[in-house]
Amino acid sequence: MPVEVKVPSFGDSIVEVVIGQWFKKVGEAISPDDELVEVESEKSTLPIVATHGGVLQEILAQPGETVAVGAVVARLADAGAVVSAPAAPPAASPSTPPATNGAGSAPSATTSETIVMPAAARALAEKGLSAADVTASGPGGRLLKEDVLRHSSTPAPAPAPAAPKPAPATTPSTIVTTTTAPAGERVVRRQPLTTIRKRIAQRLVEAQHNAALLTTFNEIDMSAAMALRKEYQDKFVEKYGIKLGFMSFFVKATINALLAYPAINAEIQGGDIVMHDYVDMGIAVGGGKGLVVPVIRSAEKLSFAEIEMSINKLAKRAMENSLKPQDLEGGTFTISNGGVYGSLLSTPIVNPPQSGVLGMHSIQERAMVVNGQIVARPMMYVALTYDHRIVDGKEAVSFLKRIKECVESPLRLMLEV
Template sequence: MSEIIPVDVPTVGESISEVQIGSWLKKDGDWVENGEDLVEIETEKASVQIPAPSSGYLQGILKQTDEFAEVGETIASIRVGEKPEGGGGSSDAPAASNSSAPAAPAPAPASRASEKSVGGAAAFVMPAAQRLLDEHSLSASDVPATGPGGRLLKEDVLAYIRSGATRPAAPAPAPAAPAPAPRQAMTAPPAMDAAPAHTLMTEGAYRSEEVKPMSMLRRTIASRLVQAQQTAALLTTFNEIDMSPVMKIRSKYKDAFAKKHGVKLGFMSFFAKAAVEALRRYPAVNAEIRGDSMVYRNYQDIGIAIGGGKGLVVPVLRNVERMSFSQIEGSIAEYARLAGENRLQPSDLMGGTFTISNGGIYGSLLSTPIVNPPQSGILGLHSIQERPIAEDGQVVIRPMMYIALTYDHRIVDGREAVGFLVTIKETIEDPARLFLEV
């Protein structure tokens, strides 16, 4: 008898007792190698992959995408066995050997009907698909299931609805009812009877709704942002920067920089270094309120907002004051890669004394970013646009960027906030300051 090994939700961090199932990387019946990633789970801080505890066939998936599971709960199992010949992890390997008997093709005359009823009735109906079935008064047995393992997907139901296929039309006797047969009844009723079912189906398909549980990460982001709005005295101040000097340096040295360090020279390293200088001059922006005390740090751990597979995440660069330009750019590039693959670890996102968010890469011209508590400040960068400005009594065109600092007014005064942005502006408009420390 084959050994069955459970796949349990591992401990993924202190105080985390519940996770959400992201996506299964393997299907029920697939061959998996020991240590191969099976499923992606999402915690309130990051996404984590659960590896296979042993080589064998994945079976008995108990939790589907978007469902929740407790730490330590069994969500699937591995049936230990021999690897299928041919090296392919075919999910049908065990089943194919058992179903080689030619008896299956027997019900040829009623093949389509039997596929509908048997396949549909036996299929696991995904929640979104069930909602559409209920909305349109359909049965799962009416819709062919195309999902893995015979699952009925939302896309299957939508395709069935759009095809115009409906349940056997009960209103058929209606045209025969108007026996008096006035001249109008010969033309109007048939059209009126046929139209409603079709029109309702079409309208439903284009006006459907899908209810999905909020992800663990999104729930944490939402609660923390609401917490920031409710507990901190947030205020935002603005300034603008002439990006010409940095753009010239970047254009001049980007090829040599990339050749030497293997990473592109971006704007973020300049702003990270400028933020270090501003945080040194105005330490309250780098501090936090802890109870009735104010905690000032003599180091700068700066979070960099990055768009990832699960949305916006903020990995933290530790001790940026000790990092070189190449180290900053290399770390950001690595975090962006991990975020795109949903492989950031909770420790990558924890801590941070200050945050930089660049909405300009998405086209944002101006915004008021929200502080990530318990931090006291966040710097918002925006898109670079050529604008006319006055310079030495003349109107000139320069590539300008608006910058915004949102800060907790309980610990940071307006004078400090304005001075912070002026330091950023002076440093970016005269980058030599970064190297001369003036």
């Protein structure tokens, strides 16, 4: 009896997904726990895993289709069953008159099997033609650039009035168009927004519309943190197998500041302010499909090493597109490090319903006055964007100043003062 493969629940907030790449073909043997297809939700890209063994009998959802959670996307037959491959499109009836080009040449190969080569696609766009207008002469029914040029150079009779062609169906693949201009050939690529990017756009616009956002800035002398990191880096790597980064310093300093100014760790729900006595720290990282914000749970209970290992693990999974929905849910505050990409200064946007986000930036040596002397110091600008509906300016400035003091004197982080 066939087994239905359904889209599992990836979290209460996810109601639909977009079908991505199928890893198995119809007729292929399936074992339990095999990855069948990749699906993309508004938060992450995840595989659907087979719960039963057998043979892939039928694929019901194609790449690019949006399907609801719980929808059937494939069926598995019992192991050993013979499954035929999808039937090829029926051949044209002998009674159907062959299509000819303007010169009365041989029948055109513009059927569903026609493969349009890239150079031919550009030539079609330049000439204002479609693949159906040209006879394909390449191997396997391929439409070549030479076919388009040959067709264009042949005088054609005045065309009879014809019904307008239906618009081509849209697909999630990239559409490439080419125009010829005095400056030369210029290519324009058009592709749809991914589900994740749509969700990012929606949330950021929501934050701009619903919150009273302000940003305050400060700068931090990184000398002490850099010296401490350099002194203990080898021992840290030897003990934990990963390098000690600056993010763990800022996570610890931010936790210290959040506990001192809890309104920045709160959120508004309706007419209430919801305070959190814990810190679920979101760390913005660039993943394979765009910016994601995985969350370190109860970060206030973690050591430097545990924070660094958590960041390393989540960043790696983000690059592999293997984050789970639960990795991205919640969060009471977010840190975004634009410095890894070279940003010197920016104004981060709050991740709703949170009330604050800290932006880190590049470390640059700058001339600073220390004890009346001009010296070069490694400096970093930091920015706090906050929701003024719940956080006052005095709290925001004091919060950022607290982070500055902790990073410039890391011993405070050990003593938690």
